[in-house]
Amino acid sequence: MTAKLSSLERSERRLGIALLAPAFALLAGVVLYPIYNLIRMSFSENKLTEPWLAKPWIGFENYAKAMGDERLWEATWHTLLYVIVTVPGAVALGLGLALLANQPFRVKWPVRLGLLLPWALPLVFAGLIFRWFFEYQQGLVNNALIWIGLSPVNWLTQEGPAFFAICVAIIWKTSSFAALVLLAGLQTIPKSLYEAAEVDGASKWQQFWEITLPMLKPAIIVALIFRTITAIQTFDIPKAMTDGGPGNATETLAMYIHKTTIDSLDFGYGSTLAVLMFIASAILTSIYLRHTRRDPSAGRH
Amino acid sequence: MKKRTFLSLSASLALGLAMSVSTASISVAQTTLRIFTGGQQRPDVMRKIADDYEKRTPGVKIEVEVGGATSEQQQQYLNTVLASKDSALDVILIDVIRPAQWAAAQWAEPLDAFLGADKDKIMARYLPAYREANIVGGKVIALPYFADAQFLYYRKDLLEKHGVQPPKTWAELQAGAEKVMKAEGNPNLSGFQTAGAPIEGTVCTYLVPMWGAGGALTNAQGQLALNTAEARRPFQLWADMKAANVTPPNLAEIPTDRIRQNFQAGNLLFAMNWGYVWQRTQNDADSQIKDKVGVVPLPGFTADKAATCIGGWQLAISAFSKNKKAAFDFAMYLSSPEVAKAQAIAASHLPVFPEVYTDPDVLKANPWFAQALPVVQTARSRPVSPAYPRVSEVIRTNMNAFLAGAKTADAALADMTRDLSQVIR
Numbered sequence: 001m002t003a004k005l006s007s008l009e010r011s012e013r014r015l016g017i018a019l020l021a022p023a024f025a026l027l028a029g030v031v032l033y034p035i036y037n038l039i040r041m042s043f044s045e046n047k048l049t050e051p052w053l054a055k056p057w058i059g060f061e062n063y064a065k066a067m068g069d070e071r072l073w074e075a076t077w078h079t080l081l082y083v084i085v086t087v088p089g090a091v092a093l094g095l096g097l098a099l100l101a102n103q104p105f106r107v108k109w110p111v112r113l114g115l116l117l118p119w120a121l122p123l124v125f126a127g128l129i130f131r132w133f134f135e136y137q138q139g140l141v142n143n144a145l146i147w148i149g150l151s152p153v154n155w156l157t158q159e160g161p162a163f164f165a166i167c168v169a170i171i172w173k174t175s176s177f178a179a180l181v182l183l184a185g186l187q188t189i190p191k192s193l194y195e196a197a198e199v200d201g202a203s204k205w206q207q208f209w210e211i212t213l214p215m216l217k218p219a220i221i222v223a224l225i226f227r228t229i230t231a232i233q234t235f236d237i238p239k240a241m242t243d244g245g246p247g248n249a250t251e252t253l254a255m256y257i258h259k260t261t262i263d264s265l266d267f268g269y270g271s272t273l274a275v276l277m278f279i280a281s282a283i284l285t286s287i288y289l290r291h292t293r294r295d296p297s298a299g300r301h
Numbered sequence: 302m303k304k305r306t307f308l309s310l311s312a313s314l315a316l317g318l319a320m321s322v323s324t325a326s327i328s329v330a331q332t333t334l335r336i337f338t339g340g341q342q343r344p345d346v347m348r349k350i351a352d353d354y355e356k357r358t359p360g361v362k363i364e365v366e367v368g369g370a371t372s373e374q375q376q377q378y379l380n381t382v383l384a385s386k387d388s389a390l391d392v393i394l395i396d397v398i399r400p401a402q403w404a405a406a407q408w409a410e411p412l413d414a415f416l417g418a419d420k421d422k423i424m425a426r427y428l429p430a431y432r433e434a435n436i437v438g439g440k441v442i443a444l445p446y447f448a449d450a451q452f453l454y455y456r457k458d459l460l461e462k463h464g465v466q467p468p469k470t471w472a473e474l475q476a477g478a479e480k481v482m483k484a485e486g487n488p489n490l491s492g493f494q495t496a497g498a499p500i501e502g503t504v505c506t507y508l509v510p511m512w513g514a515g516g517a518l519t520n521a522q523g524q525l526a527l528n529t530a531e532a533r534r535p536f537q538l539w540a541d542m543k544a545a546n547v548t549p550p551n552l553a554e555i556p557t558d559r560i561r562q563n564f565q566a567g568n569l570l571f572a573m574n575w576g577y578v579w580q581r582t583q584n585d586a587d588s589q590i591k592d593k594v595g596v597v598p599l600p601g602f603t604a605d606k607a608a609t610c611i612g613g614w615q616l617a618i619s620a621f622s623k624n625k626k627a628a629f630d631f632a633m634y635l636s637s638p639e640v641a642k643a644q645a646i647a648a649s650h651l652p653v654f655p656e657v658y659t660d661p662d663v664l665k666a667n668p669w670f671a672q673a674l675p676v677v678q679t680a681r682s683r684p685v686s687p688a689y690p691r692v693s694e695v696i697r698t699n700m701n702a703f704l705a706g707a708k709t710a711d712a713a714l715a716d717m718t719r720d721l722s723q724v725i726r
Contacts, residue, residue: 048380048384048406049402049405049406049687049688049690049691050405050687050688052405135554136549136550136551136554137549137551154550154551154553154554154705156554157551157553157554157704157705157706157707158705158706158707159707243498243499244499244698245498245499245553245554245698245701245702245705246553246701246702246704246705246706246707246708247499247698247699247701247702247705247707247708247713248698248702249702249707259694262377262380262381263373263376263377263380263690263694264688264690264691264694265380265384265406265690266691
């Protein structure tokens with residue numbers, strides 16, 4: 001009896017492995033191998049523009065260079081600023097949008113469409129649209145400023161205004177994703193809680209602080225994590241709006257890697273930068289993950 | 302009735318069979334070549350030339366793929382195509398600054414074997430600057446397609462109205478612009494524009510005044526020489542123009558073709574731009590300045606010492622093409638005096654053959670070509686280096702930061718020296 005079962009189990013396990021194998025093979029091919037190759041390349045001098053160098057192994061030379069590379073630290077700092085500003089910004093705006101979309105509207109689709117459209121738009125599209133908004137001569141923003149009697153601003157060619165304009169674009173583009181996650185969270189909160197609060201005489205504001213926010217916490221954390229991961233990789237929108245300008249004042253890590261690898265064809269140093277960025281984002285994500293794992297038990301007390 | 306149906310059926314069958322046979326025989330002989338060109342290099346004119354070629358060369362079909370508007374947008378795309386050894390492109394239009402890099406990366410098929418014994422004779426037909434630009438390490442890397450240089454475009458009508466002569470020096474240009482702008486009082490009229498966005502053209506915005514001042518990026522030994530007074534002159538020049546409001550406050554976001562658009566819309570007095578602008582201002586339906594345009598060589602700090610950047614586009618055969626011979630034949634056709642003349646008339650593209658400049662039909666379409674030949678002959682090359690993309694990035698990024706006011710001249714020059722010294726030793 002037991003022998004029979006275990007043979008069944010064994011064949012099931014074999015079937016399971018056989019069914020998983022293609023997925024594993026695919027992952028190994030498109031994820032593990034490229035990562036292995038990236039790490040290997042990061043220890044070599046691999047310049048496509050100078051093929052006669054023959055890609056020698058140079059150990060930690062690229063990493064040593066990176067540590068003293070001012071532009072890398074600047075790009076890291078810019079990326080961090082984008083994370084600090086646009087992650088809470090997008091989640092806060094997303095929360096507002098989600099609360100709005102959760103209202104009992106008679107016609108729901110215009111709100112839903114408004115929520116989905118920025119999310120469905122390709123990033124570089126959003127970047128180009130906002131580039132036109134903030135353009136000096138023909139931009140809508142400067143038009144509006146002139147219309148109310150102010151002088152036009154050089155949005156995209158000054159460090160502060162360019163950073164501001166890019167943040168506005170990123171928050172607009174990414175808040176709808178946060179809103180979708182939060183809207184799903186909102187809809188899982190039982191109506192009975194609000195009814196009970198109503199009976200007890202709690203104001204709308206109290207209901208929001210005491211019921212909505214605590215019940216929404218897991219969804220908010222999911223939104224924050226996803227937003228942080230994409231914010232670390234910020235590339236498309238600043239690429240389309242300023243291409244890192246003026247100078248390198250709005251350049252992010254991902255843009256610096258792209259410029260090194262694709263424009264200058266320095267695959268060795270570009271790989272080193274990519275490995276460093278990978279390590280940084282892995283650390284940040286693991287901090288978040290640890291926090292969420294601890295969180296539900298803390299919430300139950 | 303029955304018989305007729307059968308007849309018509311068999312007839313249509315036979316016809317169908319014949320048709321399928323004939324299409325099969327065509328598809329055997331058919332070679333499809335794909336040529337890559339830029340959005341700013343008049344793909345419409347290229348299409349017309351390709352149509353002519355298809356007509357005279359049965360069995361060859363040409364597809365024209367249009368890339369980005371700027372040189373580095375095109376190169377970014379090509380980097381990924383060529384690094385992956387993609388065979389989709391056969392003939393590729395490349396900027397005059399690229400052959401050294403393309404040779405080093407082995408992306409371009411050397412053309413010596415195709416040119417054969419006639420190599421020297423064929424190459425001798427071109428203007429010397431283009432012959433030299435396309436021969437790297439003794440090998441022919443690409444064939445010249447059209448020449449280019451930067452010129453000063455001006456509004457003939459406005460200069461005449463206010464009694465200003467076309468400037469020969471930067472000081473004259475600034476004074477003339479200030480005079481006309483003040484008298485016109487049009488808030489949309491900008492005095493002078495050159496490329497300021499972080500793009501390839503902005504490299505020339507730095508190099509042209511430096512050359513004009515007698516400087517160079519490297520000294521006679523090929524070492525970086527940015528510690529000279531001449532290396533500072535461009536910063537001073539553009540700072541003065543900005544302070545006098547001759548250049549617009551958003552110069553740092555202006556790429557090459559935006560200058561042309563502003564000029565063509567009637568909002569610009571002096572434009573530093575390439576040869577293609579003339580034809581657009583004269584023939585575009587939306588041009589506000591038809592017959593109101595003059596072209597002269599760029600000014601210098603002194604009238605006798607002006608400089609300009611050499612430009613122009615070359616035809617490279619992809620090393621990964623599957624139809625290299627057919628691609629070479631097409632490139633040879635494109636790089637002929639006949640096509641040079643057609644391009645000159647249709648797109649005001651400057652010819653790479655000296656004799657085409659004096660062709661009466663060409664001069665009728667482009668009266669300023671008479672003055673253009675000496676400019677093209679003396680125009681200077683941007684630094685030749687396989688690492689040119691990096692050189693370009695350092696110069697344009699720092700120039701852009703300076704024009705935007707994000708870096709002082711000292712900081713921009715110091716950063717430029719630091720980063721270039723890693724590439725040019």
